[in-house]
Amino acid sequence: MTEHTGLLVAIFIAFAAAKLGGELGARFGGVALVGEIAAGAIIGPHVLGWIHEDPILVGLSELGVIVLLFAVGLETEFSALRRVGLRGGIVGTVGIVLPFIAGAGLMWMTGHTTPQALFVGTALVATSVGITARVLGDLGLIGEKESLIILAAAVVDDVLGLLVLAAVTSLGSGALDVASIAILVAETIVFFGVLLTVGRIGIRRHGTKVRYLRLPHGALSAALVLCLGLGALAGIIGLAAIVGAFMAGLLVAELSDELELKRDLEPIRAFLVPFFFVMTGARFDFAALLEPSALALGVAMTILAIVTKLIGCGLAMYGTSLAAAVRVGVGMVPRGEVGLVVASLGLAAGIINAPLYGAVLMMVAVTTLVAPVLLGPAFRFRAGAQAA
Amino acid sequence: MTEHTGLLVAIFIAFAAAKLGGELGARFGGVALVGEIAAGAIIGPHVLGWIHEDPILVGLSELGVIVLLFAVGLETEFSALRRVGLRGGIVGTVGIVLPFIAGAGLMWMTGHTTPQALFVGTALVATSVGITARVLGDLGLIGEKESLIILAAAVVDDVLGLLVLAAVTSLGSGALDVASIAILVAETIVFFGVLLTVGRIGIRRHGTKVRYLRLPHGALSAALVLCLGLGALAGIIGLAAIVGAFMAGLLVAELSDELELKRDLEPIRAFLVPFFFVMTGARFDFAALLEPSALALGVAMTILAIVTKLIGCGLAMYGTSLAAAVRVGVGMVPRGEVGLVVASLGLAAGIINAPLYGAVLMMVAVTTLVAPVLLGPAFRFRAGAQAA
Numbered sequence: 001m002t003e004h005t006g007l008l009v010a011i012f013i014a015f016a017a018a019k020l021g022g023e024l025g026a027r028f029g030g031v032a033l034v035g036e037i038a039a040g041a042i043i044g045p046h047v048l049g050w051i052h053e054d055p056i057l058v059g060l061s062e063l064g065v066i067v068l069l070f071a072v073g074l075e076t077e078f079s080a081l082r083r084v085g086l087r088g089g090i091v092g093t094v095g096i097v098l099p100f101i102a103g104a105g106l107m108w109m110t111g112h113t114t115p116q117a118l119f120v121g122t123a124l125v126a127t128s129v130g131i132t133a134r135v136l137g138d139l140g141l142i143g144e145k146e147s148l149i150i151l152a153a154a155v156v157d158d159v160l161g162l163l164v165l166a167a168v169t170s171l172g173s174g175a176l177d178v179a180s181i182a183i184l185v186a187e188t189i190v191f192f193g194v195l196l197t198v199g200r201i202g203i204r205r206h207g208t209k210v211r212y213l214r215l216p217h218g219a220l221s222a223a224l225v226l227c228l229g230l231g232a233l234a235g236i237i238g239l240a241a242i243v244g245a246f247m248a249g250l251l252v253a254e255l256s257d258e259l260e261l262k263r264d265l266e267p268i269r270a271f272l273v274p275f276f277f278v279m280t281g282a283r284f285d286f287a288a289l290l291e292p293s294a295l296a297l298g299v300a301m302t303i304l305a306i307v308t309k310l311i312g313c314g315l316a317m318y319g320t321s322l323a324a325a326v327r328v329g330v331g332m333v334p335r336g337e338v339g340l341v342v343a344s345l346g347l348a349a350g351i352i353n354a355p356l357y358g359a360v361l362m363m364v365a366v367t368t369l370v371a372p373v374l375l376g377p378a379f380r381f382r383a384g385a386q387a388a
Numbered sequence: 389m390t391e392h393t394g395l396l397v398a399i400f401i402a403f404a405a406a407k408l409g410g411e412l413g414a415r416f417g418g419v420a421l422v423g424e425i426a427a428g429a430i431i432g433p434h435v436l437g438w439i440h441e442d443p444i445l446v447g448l449s450e451l452g453v454i455v456l457l458f459a460v461g462l463e464t465e466f467s468a469l470r471r472v473g474l475r476g477g478i479v480g481t482v483g484i485v486l487p488f489i490a491g492a493g494l495m496w497m498t499g500h501t502t503p504q505a506l507f508v509g510t511a512l513v514a515t516s517v518g519i520t521a522r523v524l525g526d527l528g529l530i531g532e533k534e535s536l537i538i539l540a541a542a543v544v545d546d547v548l549g550l551l552v553l554a555a556v557t558s559l560g561s562g563a564l565d566v567a568s569i570a571i572l573v574a575e576t577i578v579f580f581g582v583l584l585t586v587g588r589i590g591i592r593r594h595g596t597k598v599r600y601l602r603l604p605h606g607a608l609s610a611a612l613v614l615c616l617g618l619g620a621l622a623g624i625i626g627l628a629a630i631v632g633a634f635m636a637g638l639l640v641a642e643l644s645d646e647l648e649l650k651r652d653l654e655p656i657r658a659f660l661v662p663f664f665f666v667m668t669g670a671r672f673d674f675a676a677l678l679e680p681s682a683l684a685l686g687v688a689m690t691i692l693a694i695v696t697k698l699i700g701c702g703l704a705m706y707g708t709s710l711a712a713a714v715r716v717g718v719g720m721v722p723r724g725e726v727g728l729v730v731a732s733l734g735l736a737a738g739i740i741n742a743p744l745y746g747a748v749l750m751m752v753a754v755t756t757l758v759a760p761v762l763l764g765p766a767f768r769f770r771a772g773a774q775a776a
Contacts, residue, residue, distance in 0.1 A: 004736070005623030011451065019609045021681035026602035050538060059444035063399065143702040214414035217658035219409045224659060229398040264655040271612060271656050294751060348392070364409030 007056050014051050014060075017043045031372065033131065033336065034365050036274050040281025049183040051282055057275060062241075064276035065344075067243040068337055071269050072158065074256050075133065089151050091316040092156025092265020095332050097125040100164065110297065116356060118154045118168045119346040123360045124305050126161030127154040128368070130335025135372050136331070141379055148326050150331035153313065161338055162246055163188065166239040169345060187237050189268045192345035195230070195247050215309035219259035223252050242341055280340050283347060284361050285354040294355030298362040304368070305363045309333050323382035330378040334371040341363045391629040395444055402439050402448075402658070405431045406662035421519065421724065421759065422753050424662050428669025439670055445663065450629075453732075455724055457630040458615040459657050460546065462644050463635020476537050479704040480544025483720050487702035488552065490692045498685065504554045504744060507734040511748045512693050514549030515542040516724025523760050524719070526760035529767055534712050538719035541701065549726055550634060551576065557733060575625050578757065583618070583635050593645045599724040607647035611640050630729055668728050671735060672749050673742040682743030684748040693751045694758070697721050711770035716765040722759035727752045 017039040025035020043050040051057060112120075132154050136147045166188050169335040227248040234244030256262045287300030288294055314329035343360040346352030352360070407429040413423020431438040439445060488649055494508030500508075501700045520542050554576050600609040615636040698720045702717035728754030731748040734740030740748070 005629065007447060007450060008623055009620045011447075012613075012620040015616055016461065016613045017604060020615055022609075023601055023603045023606070026604075027604050032603055043670050055443035056447035057445060059395060059399075062395060066396070182422075213411055214406060215411045215420055216414075217655060218411070218656055220655055225400075225404045225407055228396065228403055232393065232397045232400040235396055241393065264658075267605060267608055267652040267655050268659050270608055270652075280674065306533070 007054070010051055010054050011060070012059060012188070013043060014057055014275060015271075016280045017050075018278040021278075022274065031131070032367055033277060034368055036277035037281035037284070037340075037361070037365065040092050040278035041284040042281075042287070043278075044284045045280030046282075046287065050366035051278070053279075053282075056157055057279060060272060060275040061279035062276075063225075064272040064274070064343055065242055065264070065337070066227065066231050066245045067078025068276060069245040069341075070249040070274045071262075071265055072337070073246040073251075074262055074265065075249075081258065087317070089156050089254075089315055091149060091153035091328060091332070093160065095127065095309055095313040096157045096160050097126045098308040099305060102308045103301065105298075106300060106304060108368065112356075112359065113351075115168075115351045116346075117353055119342060120301070120356065120360065122161065122164050122168045122291065123339045123342040123346075123364070124301070124308070124335070125164060126158050126335065126338035127309065127332045128334050128338065131334045131336045131368055131371060132331060133374055135334070138144075139376055139379070142376070144327075144379065146327040146379075147332065149328055153328070157332075158246070158338060159300040162240070162243045163192075164337075165342055165345075166234075167345060168242050168342075169238070170241050171347075184238060188239060191237060191239065192247070195251060199247075199251055202315045203251050204254065208258065210259065217264065219255075220261060220264040223248070223259070223261050223265075226252065240341070240345060277340075280344060280361070281359060283344070285358060288354035289362065291355060294358060298359035301359050302363045302366045305335065305367050306364055321382070326381055327375075327378045330371075330374050333374070334368045335364045373379060395442070397441055397446060397499050398442050398526050399448070399662035401431060402428075402445055402663060402666045405438075405698055405775065406666040410513070411664075416557075416737040419519070419756055421665060422756055424665035425669035425672070425749070428666035429672040430669075433664075434670075434673045438581065439666070441667075443671075445667060448660060448663040449667035451663075452660040452662065453630055453725070454562060454615065455653070455657055455659045456632045456664060457633040458649075459653055460725070461634040461639075462650055462653060463637075468488075475705070476540025477544050479541035479716060481539060481548065481719070482546045482704040483541060483618055483697055483701040484548050484552070485516065486696040487693060490569045490696045494685075494692060495690060495698045500621065500744075503556075503739045504687065504734075505522065506520040507730060508689070508744065508748065510549065510552050510556050511727045511730040512689070512696070512723070512751070513552060514546050515720045515724035516722050516726065519756055520719060523763055526762055527699075527760075527767070529763070532715075532767065534715040534719065534767075537705075537716055541716070541720060542762070545720075546634070546726060550628070550631045551580075552731075553726075554622075555633055556730075557626070557737075564742050572626060573770070578628060579622065579625060579627065582636070583639060587639055591639050592642065595640065598647065605652065607643075609647060610701050611647070611649050612635070612654075614640065615620065626713055628729070628733060636662065656664025664725075664727045665728075668732060668749070671732070671745060673746060676742035677750065679743060682746060684746035685743065689755045690751045693723065693755050694721055696744075702765045708746065709770070714769055715763075715766045719763050722756045723752045724756055747771075 017187075018036045021035035021037075021039025021042075022032035023035065025038070026032040040051075042048060045052050077187035100121040102121075103124035107117035107120045108114075124139040127150075132150060136150070141147050148387040163217040167184060181386060210219045213219070213222065215221055227245050230242040232244070232249040235241040251260075252261060310329040310330045316330050317325040339360065343352055343357055344362075347357050406424045409423035409425075409430075410420035411423065413426070414420040431434060433440050443474025461652035477570075488509040490509075491512035492505040495505035495508045505596070520538055529535050555572060557622075598607045601607070601610065603609055615633050618636040619629040620632070622635075623629040629641075640647075640649060677686060697720045698717040701711040703718040705713040705716050727748065731740055731745055731752075735745050
């Protein structure tokens with residue numbers, strides 16, 4: 001077997017296992033994501049050992065998460081944020097403060113380091129826009145007013161979460177000196193500021209000109225160049241590459257329908273993103289989690305993740321009905337891709353260790369699984385009373 | 389700059405250069421492919437040195453050519469072959485014999501080794517279905533009878549060319565002993581035989597059941613699993629992986645419209661295939677080709693590539709009109725992906741050296757460039773006389 005064949009065999013095993021796991025996940029729990037991660041855990045080095053940290057699998061996994069965050073950005077529209085306005089912003093903002101404090105606090109209280117506390121806090125922050133949107137859509141609830149608030153708030157906490165991640169990433173890698181913090185904050189502000197002003201206006205005015213490209217799939221190609229370019233740029237200035245990819249998606253979101261970007265990105269996403277989830281699972285060390293203290297940490301983290309979003313986002317709905325508060329609170333519970341990315345980055349940087357990684361994965365899996373189960377009842381709760 | 393960022397920067401440079409080159413190629417010569425290769429040559433290690441043989445770029449390039457051949461297979465329908473029947477088969481078969489003999493003969497006469505002669509002969513064999521189809525489509529000639537014959541013949545010579553490649557690949561890697569040849573021939577026959585009988589019937593009967601998959605993009609995912617799986621299997625038994633990918637495409641081609649496979653594969657192709665062409669160009673060593681003997685070889689190879697297809701395929705049209713013979717002969721000239729794949733495989737195996745690789749690339753570039761220029765006039769040639 002030549003080297004090239006070995007490479008292709010590894011790609012085949014990872015992809016086929018992800019899709020099989022995804023299908024089983026979709027069939028028996030409703031969430032393909034969890035099945036893909038479980039498949040990775042089973043074929044990974046800690047159990048069967050069929051796949052390892054091959055450069056090509058790591059590369060495809062990186063590319064997968066870049067594409068995933070680009071797609072999340074693409075699904076995010078400024079106008080949607082405006083429609084539910086202030087309330088979504090408040091829910092999103094409050095919804096990240098409580099989980100961050102609770103997560104970081106739990107780490108500090110259990111004797112972990114400050115970088116570990118910051119990473120775990122960050123991993124608890126972001127509600128998954130992707131999972132939330134899919135669950136609400138599957139349940140036929142996407143038109144409800146609370147659904148719009150949930151989606152807007154999820155977007156706000158994604159953006160804030162990525163900002164927190166950008167700060168935590170560079171803090172975690174160096175000493176906590178004031179100068180480097182100041183430089184990073186300045187860089188972050190300039191990066192976001194330039195993109196959201198000059199970048200946004202430029203793309204609004206000239207973006208549709210990609211139609212004049214003679215290249216087949218010119219619009220998609222240009223969007224992917226922007227995605228990879230901003231990802232690389234974000235990486236170079238010390239932010240996470242996914243922050244750049246998300247911003248690229250956000251910038252071209254308004255042109256998405258016109259240029260059929262979302263439709264064209266879907267197949268690429270279906271091909272590449274599973275590599276990220278499989279590799280996420282492959283790094284999952286069951287043995288590390290079975291240690292009583294790690295398991296206890298995972299359970300505590302999961303409970304905090306659920307309770308802080310329920311209370312934080314519920315309270316942020318103050319002034320509306322209890323029913324609305326319950327719906328929004330439950331809708332904000334599922335974490336997903338961003339939490340996993342934070343954990344993976346922390347693991348790669350040597351800050352997060354195997355038991356912590358396992359605990360975060362447990363938190364993501366449970367919060368993701370409870371969403372489809374609880375959202376239906378939450379929307380039926382007092383629905384009659386309200387209508388009466 | 390972290391390792392992950394460096395990886396992403398390399399991916400961005402390769403992709404952006406490919407798309408820029410492709411756009412310039414499409415704009416000024418009509419062929420994006422040639423621009424992508426040229427871009428790779430410029431940013432590659434022999435000129436600017438912006439990209440190198442990184443594992444991730446090599447991996448993406450491998451995946452790109454797998455996807456490309458899968459797409460070529462997907463565009464190939466058994467029923468289309470039947471429609472123009474015998475004539476297409478004859479044109480395709482004759483059209484590979486002459487170029488192979490001429491190419492291998494040129495190598496032997498100029499003192500090259502037998503494996504080199506076999507590889508170069510194989511590189512000259514296959515007309516590019518992709519390029520031919522795109523040029524005929526662009527010129528609005530896809531409905532003409534001769535166009536159908538060209539496409540059918542191109543498919544036949546692709547299949548035969550890949551068979552020759554399969555034989556040559558394993559011959560080139562080992563000694564030319566009778567036992568290993570017999571084993572390879574047997575394996576090839578079993579591989580194609582099983583796929584075209586049991587595989588084809590199975591997919592025809594049960595293929596549409598992928599609709600019952602709950603996974604998002606279930607049909608596309610299943611097709612990609614088949615593509616990667618047959619590619620890996622072909623590699624394991626000693627055939628080229630692209631042969632397996634092509635067969636996977638061929639097997640699901642009939643379901644393509646129903647399951648929207650072709651449409652869904654297009655964006656993946658637009659993302660991954662450029663990596664193959666960029667890396668193809670990056671291996672192009674101008675200096676090696678500027679040596680007079682290498683340049684002479686390239687020119688001789690190019691002339692043989694054009695003349696043998698013109699004469700071979702033209703003669704195979706015996707019994708029809710001269711106009712039809714000219715059209716089909718010209719339409720069969722462009723080589724493309726298969727020729728490049730053969731050259732790349734030979735280079736990777738250490739059989740093809742830099743001057744030979746350069747000569748093959750020159751042949752592919754010239755035959756590809758002349759197609760759009762000559763096909764229009766060829767179809768206008770005696771068009772009036774025939775109509776009268």
